[in-house]
Amino acid sequence: MEDVILCKNVSKRFWEKSDPERDDQIGKGRTKRSIGGRKREVAALDDVSFRVGKGEVLGILGANGSGKSTLIRVISTLLYPDEGLVEVFGLDVRKHPHAIRPRISRVSVEASFFKKLSALENLVFSGRLYGLSRTETVTKSAAILRRLGFSEQKMRAPLENMSRGQQQKVAIARAFLTEPELLLLDEPTTGLDPKSRRDVQEFVEEVKATGQTTIILTTHDMAEAERLCDRVAILDGGRLVALDTADGLKRKVGVEAGNLEDVFFAFAGRKWEDEEEDEHEA
Amino acid sequence: MSMKPEHELDETGIPHIASPPRRWTPGREWRTMYAFVERNFHLVRRYLSWEIVNIFYSIINAMTIGLISFAAPAKDKAATTLFLVIGALMWGYLSILFDEVANSITYERWEGTIEYTFMAPIRRLTHLLGTCLWGASYGLLRTLIVLAVAAWFFHLPLSKANLLAAIVALLISSLSFMGLGLIAAVLPLLSTERGAQATHIIQGVILLVSGIYYPVTVLPRFVQWLSNFSPATYALDTTRAALLDGAGLGVLWPSLLKLFAIGVALIPIGLAIFTTAEHYAMRTGRLKRNG
């Protein structure tokens, strides 16, 4: 199978303000002094390697702050990796972002729009950036939004008056509008009601069934990951601690009959127990 | 077999086959620029009542400044009024252009759309020129409205004026201000909250050294020297010569050439600084707003 994404030993660190008096993390990582005070290094991604094949849906699970969004940003050419190689469609994200960009799109947790403008105006704007005419955008987005159970009358109302779920559906329409070969979904269903969530999940399933679009999906919903993803990766403190099919992961932690939540705790929950032990020793 | 084009959606809204990347054409760059113009136009429409307030304020402002001339000796009054009103209009136009370019980034950071705009398959130059195109058209429209009102209120003596030369001067000076706008846009790119305010510092300095409301000769020697570098100085000199003395392009071309040279230098410098800042932001994760 041809690789759509190749990540090899990818690391990304950020500098975060820290208070040396109080910071219990100090001494664990590098620190530096700067104008704003002392800064501590945070490893958002730490030596992450994996590959994703064409048409595959890869789920990424992990606790808050484990690096999921950072990984999505690196793949979407918005953030340069510090170390390692990231290739999308065989192209290095650092060297050929312009060749990658027309073929990908992203949905983030926050539906980011010009809130004063209507859904349609926002969609026409992004459509144009991808070379779509107004008519093309209107037809395609209407079809997608209808599929997502978004009423067409709402297309012309300012987005600021819409609920989070409605905005998120418009964000999903924006992403699908350009018919991306790679779709990066960063918590697309977080904060949606069960009905809307199912609408989105069914839509993703239908897209998946065409076998043409590769999808990376981060989520905090274990059932969703199990339902939609071919394979599931678990990030813990920036490290990729597991990557397999949902059943494979369950087998690994010995909960064949259990659910993905047990797997999640087995891989991503360990850190907290470790820290508690550290405290007892100290 | 279906004869549908490969990349068409059916009524379910499911893409059949991911379409191949579209080819680059000059028309495509124009359409991208138009996208920014159109979006900003829609925004202005949404805030229409505020636009009216803003234009009203610009008119008041031009009038206040023009009225200063009423304190001048009677024989100089008409010329002084024109001198001041031209200053106010020109500064108004250049400020709008500068603000629109610099604030477009502020606004996108604020809404969180900047990551989407930056990952869109567009050239940064096209993106920024689109914003400039909007700023220039919008600025021109507003300035013409204020000019009409000021001409009526002050009975501006425009019979001698060479309007063509004035418009050419205005357009050429726009280039420099686009360049300055790009440099200023770096500030909100790096810091959402404070960057926008800091762009006013650049504007303040230009206002001080360029002789908008007074001839630069009144400035202390050291500051006067700086005025040589400000594109606004030449912009004002040439528009004033065109409107007050009726000077034509034949007389004004050396100044216009200087103005053009500054513009042609400032745009690539602005773009280079902007791209450097963009890369810095992409390395350090400054683009993200949340999530």
Ligand SMILES: Nc1ncnc2c1ncn2[C@@H]1O[C@H](COP(=O)(O)OP(=O)(O)OP(=O)(O)O)[C@@H](O)[C@H]1O
């Ligand atoms: N732009 C940034 N600047 C500084 N630190 C950042 C930046 N982006 C992420 N981080 C840090 O990197 C770590 C990983 O963040 P990331 O947003 O990738 O987590 P996440 O797994 O998406 O979390 P969540 O489930 O809450 O969305 C966090 O510690 C975060 O504070």
Ligand SMILES: [Mg+2]
């Ligand atoms: Mg996240």
